[in-house]
Amino acid sequence: MFEFSLRQVALCGQQPWEEPGELAEPPSDLAAVIGTNGDQFRDSFTRLCLYLARTYDDAPQTRTDDTVVIGTEYGNTEALTRLQLGALADGKMLSAKHFPNATSSSASAFVNIGIGATGRNLTLNAGLLTPVIAIWQALYALAADRSSTSKVLVGDVYSAEALLDAKREANGLRCRSGLTHATFVKGREFRADFDFTADHEAVVTLGAQIGSDKSIDRNGAFVTADFLDVIQKLDVGEQSVLTCRGPLARRGALTVTRQNFDTVGNGGLGE
Known part of the structure; x- marks a missing residue:
């Protein structure tokens, strides 16, 4: 059991009618918010993570002990693929000079550095259980006094390679790109x-x-945003349940109960 307050929730993602793939219209102020330095290593997923972390919460004026948890299935696959294909085309071997930009967790490093967070830094892939596991890790950091604030980013921006991989599983789930912070x-x-x-x-x-309402999205960003929006509307004593199921009987359930109304300035659901 964990106790917590929720300061803000924001979602940036594709609309239901859009074709699977990357965001057709990224935020118009993306470059202004995160700059363009290092874009040769940052892919769309990494840029969106940093944008949300800087835009939908108070920007810290000094370094903090904040924990950053990124829950994603494909992460910065686009950047890794680009690095490998570029090396192949140029006839070069992959060099250590490209690291940490060539690791699957480089997005969290960019976010931590970009917002001055010095607390725990974690990237996880729990497949379809990612939303529940990511929130669990974030709340554990608070309960263990590792941080006073935990920032969670859940979702994927599907590159062409990620879409090809996702289609190998015939689970009928839709691949909409999106990220919740x-x-x-x-x-x-x-x-x-x-x-x-x-x-x-x-x-x-x-x-x-959420309860008995099933999501048709593979990407956990959308159900995470919906669930956190639901719990903010609960009355004292009410509760809501998020259940995630994956292959091989894997299951994770999160039950959140409203205990009181804190004075923390809660943000609404971003567009």
Whole structure:
């Protein structure tokens, strides 16, 4: 059991009618907010992570002990692919000079450096269970006094290579690009209870659901934003449940109960 308050939630993603792939219209002020230095290493996913972390919460004036948790299935696959194909085309071997920009966790490094966070830095891929696991890690950092603030980024920006990989799994889930950014802080506004008991049902629908409402998106960004929006509207004593199911009977459930109304300035759901 964890207690927390929620400072803000923001979502940037494709609309339901858009074709799967990268965002057709990235934020118009993207370059103004994050600059263009290092863009030879930063892909669309990394740039969007940094943009949300800088835009939808108060920009710290000094270094902080903030924890940054990025939950993603494909991360900066686009940058890794570009690096490998470029080396192949130029007839060069991959050099250590490209690291850490050539690692699957470089997005979190860019975010930490970009917002001056010196706390825990974590990138995780739990497949379809990513939303629940990412929030669990963020709340654990608060409970363990590692940080007073945990920033969570959940989602994917699907490159062509990521889409090809996703289509190998015939689960019928839609691949919309999008990213949700939320800020969790110490407080007693909500109580979170986690359950990772395996599924033993004969037939299980993979993916996420809020209560009985099932999501048709593979990308956890959308259900994460919806769930955090739902809990902000709960009355004291009410609760909501987010359940994520993956292959091999893997299941993660998060039950959030409203305990009171803190004085923390809660932001709404970003567009």
